[in-house]
Amino acid sequence: MENLSTTVNDLFQKAVQNEQILRRYQQFELKLLDHAGFEELLDMLLRNAVDHFQLDNVELWLYDPQDTLVELLPENYLNLPELHLFSKSVPLDQLYGKHPSVRLVTTGDGTPLPVFEGEHLRSAALIPLVRHGVLVGSLHFGSRGHQRFTLDKSTDFIDHLASIVSVCLENAVNLERLHRLSMYDMLTKVKNRRAFHQALDKEVSRAGRSGDPLSLLFVDLDYFKQINDTYGHPMGDKVLKEVAQYINEMLRKTDHVCRYGGEEFALVLPNCGQQRAMEIAERIRQQISQLMIANDDAEEDGCKEVSVTLSMGVCCWLPMNDFEEGSEDDIAKELIACSDQGVYLSKAAGRNCVHYIDLAEPETNSSMKV
Numbered sequence: 001m002e003n004l005s006t007t008v009n010d011l012f013q014k015a016v017q018n019e020q021i022l023r024r025y026q027q028f029e030l031k032l033l034d035h036a037g038f039e040e041l042l043d044m045l046l047r048n049a050v051d052h053f054q055l056d057n058v059e060l061w062l063y064d065p066q067d068t069l070v071e072l073l074p075e076n077y078l079n080l081p082e083l084h085l086f087s088k089s090v091p092l093d094q095l096y097g098k099h100p101s102v103r104l105v106t107t108g109d110g111t112p113l114p115v116f117e118g119e120h121l122r123s124a125a126l127i128p129l130v131r132h133g134v135l136v137g138s139l140h141f142g143s144r145g146h147q148r149f150t151l152d153k154s155t156d157f158i159d160h161l162a163s164i165v166s167v168c169l170e171n172a173v174n175l176e177r178l179h180r181l182s183m184y185d186m187l188t189k190v191k192n193r194r195a196f197h198q199a200l201d202k203e204v205s206r207a208g209r210s211g212d213p214l215s216l217l218f219v220d221l222d223y224f225k226q227i228n229d230t231y232g233h234p235m236g237d238k239v240l241k242e243v244a245q246y247i248n249e250m251l252r253k254t255d256h257v258c259r260y261g262g263e264e265f266a267l268v269l270p271n272c273g274q275q276r277a278m279e280i281a282e283r284i285r286q287q288i289s290q291l292m293i294a295n296d297d298a299e300e301d302g303c304k305e306v307s308v309t310l311s312m313g314v315c316c317w318l319p320m321n322d323f324e325e326g327s328e329d330d331i332a333k334e335l336i337a338c339s340d341q342g343v344y345l346s347k348a349a350g351r352n353c354v355h356y357i358d359l360a361e362p363e364t365n366s367s368m369k370v
């Protein structure tokens with residue numbers, strides 16, 4: 001009788017424990033399903049999961065054969081030690097073999113864990129992420145305690161979590177792709193015109209609040225039609241791509257490089273006053289004029305390298321104390337009109353130069369040429 005009562009008591013304790021674990025997993029899954037984007041999902045998996053499940057570390061391996069994730073993820077995520085992207089499926093296949101299922105591994109028998117390299121963890125749950133029958137990744141929960149993930153533990157909850165994580169990741173990648181398609185220029189990989197207007201509006205509001213100066217640079221390639229006509233359209237595309245990427249690399253992460261139209265780019269430089277904006281514009285103008293772009297399809301006696309020059313217009317807004325909220329639209333429009341006028345003057349002055357237009361008095365043509 002006493003035995004029976006102990007058994008019933010044990011079973012009851014076990015049921016209560018399972019109920020708590022189930023609730024913990026469900027709470028986490030609901031948060032995952034509610035994520036606001038790829039970055040937030042990764043934060044939840046790599047950071048929040050550690051506290052939520054009282055782990056010592058979490059690691060995520062993802063199969064990325066076409067560098068899709070490398071392109072989609074911001075650099076600070078690519079450098080996370082907990083995130084590993086693989087262009088080959090071998091490391092994942094080695095973890096699970098032909099039929100991926102959750103694995104609980106410990107160092108109890110003296111063998112090191114197959115994951116969490118260089119860390120002193122003693123047990124781990126290896127959670128395969130499978131979509132449409134393909135092993136697309138592996139999530140690892142690690143613990144310093146060698147009893148945490150032992151073979152006698154049930155994996156039902158983890159199996160369920162694996163399905164949710166797999167769907168959420170797929171969803172996040174697709175959403176991020178769509179976002180990119182709608183905001184980025186596919187040829188040059190910089191922001192498109194729609195994203196430019198959004199960025200400019202946002203930066204005008206921000207500058208209005210902070211009082212920091214904001215500069216806008218318009219950049220137009222000179223005689224670009226000739227490049228197309230002489231070397232062909234694909235070479236023209238390559239010139240656009242290289243110029244965009246070169247400018248992108250010359251600027252800060254917080255600046256916005258956008259393709260405004262065919263061969264015209266707009267650069268939004270937050271917290272940048274007139275003098276700095278002119279120095280930056282001049283540096284870009286000079287360096288691009290020295291850039292030699294390889295013409296891969298050149299004939300034997302043809303031109304092996306192509307160069308291009310830029311005409312630029314610069315304008316700067318220094319918010320005054322009397323700046324009224326709600327007038328952001330007008331400021332953005334004036335910045336665009338002035339920068340555009342600067343380009344016009346640079347073209348008229350013979351190209352390959354920079355003109356500054358004063359936002360306060362564009363009509364009086366207080367332009368400054370470099």
Ligand SMILES: Nc1nc2c(ncn2[C@@H]2O[C@H](COP(=O)(O)OP(=O)(O)OP(=O)(O)O)[C@@H](O)[C@H]2O)c(=O)[nH]1
Binds near residue numbers: 236
């Ligand atoms: N290769 C390529 N050409 C493009 C693209 N978008 C626009 N263009 C071309 O860019 C050329 C722009 O020509 P124009 O507006 O006459 O300007 P430009 O020849 O640079 O002359 P200026 O601006 O006056 O110095 C046109 O021939 C367009 O067809 C593109 O995505 N790829």
